[in-house]
Amino acid sequence: MAKNVLPTISFAGLTELLGYQIRQAQTASFRDLAGPFRKLGITPGEFSLLTIIDANMDIRQLDLVRIYGLDKSTLSVAVNRLSDRGMIRRRRLPQDRRNQGLSLTDAGQDLLQTATRIVNDQEDRMKMVISPQELDVLMGALRRIAATLRER
């Protein structure tokens, strides 16, 4: 009946593409984080948002917009979500009251701490399959690739 025959799929040149392998690694990373992060109610993007806000007292939304290359409306929505959940505080800055300084609440700091442990655990697992030398190459090469593609 030929029922359990798994078809052999050709990926054509796909697997030889650097862009393809970068994407595969990236989706594997997100899916790996998805489970533990869902319990916390955050996404990888929100983790990085919390990290940057934590490290930059009273950062403005427009600075975050520049960092992420997102539209200001998109960022406003993202900040809303974390703010509604009591993780982020917004305050008008006295120097220029058009700006809103962002900071983490105590609950936000707790959340960040837990999320950071999850991320570090993933990092450890990734580093188990590559050598320290390979790690250096990887970090440098990925940075240069991103930079050159952003140039135009």
Add this chain to the structure above:
Amino acid sequence: MAKNVLPTISFAGLTELLGYQIRQAQTASFRDLAGPFRKLGITPGEFSLLTIIDANMDIRQLDLVRIYGLDKSTLSVAVNRLSDRGMIRRRRLPQDRRNQGLSLTDAGQDLLQTATRIVNDQEDRMKMVISPQELDVLMGALRRIAATLRER
């Protein structure tokens, strides 16, 4: 007035994370493709779909579901879009009429050819900032990282 002072943003540990750099490279790659691909009316995901269908005569949707780790409904929608545009053909397979074999139309093959040139151009630009040795390390390491994260 301190108007043109660009604030110095700290990324905390973010830039030392492998997962972060992989994501940065991946979003840079997608954004770089976005412009030329928009003119063709396709996405990077659709490009890879076209490539795999082209290389696998009468492939079934369920095989694609397994490759991509997507839900069958998601894939059905994606195939619909390309089918509505006349790029993909579906035909019931005589061996088992529950299966639909997918193939590219002539227009689909033309589209794939044009998209492939765009992707290859991006690959060339990425390879201009890394050595052949680094390329080897990158491909191998990214493959192993994706594999280990998928294991659980």
Add this chain to the structure above:
DNA sequence: TATTGTTATACTCTATAACTATA
């Protein structure tokens, strides 16, 4: 007038659930 941010709206991508058809 220009800048910072919000809101309404819409589009894409994804999954879940209920369905049809075929086996």
Add this chain to the structure above:
DNA sequence: TATAGTTATAGAGTATAACAATA
């Protein structure tokens, strides 16, 4: 009953446009 695929629906994530407040 099980498998392959479709459709309706809903939830993220994103952008555009119109708006409000502040400079």
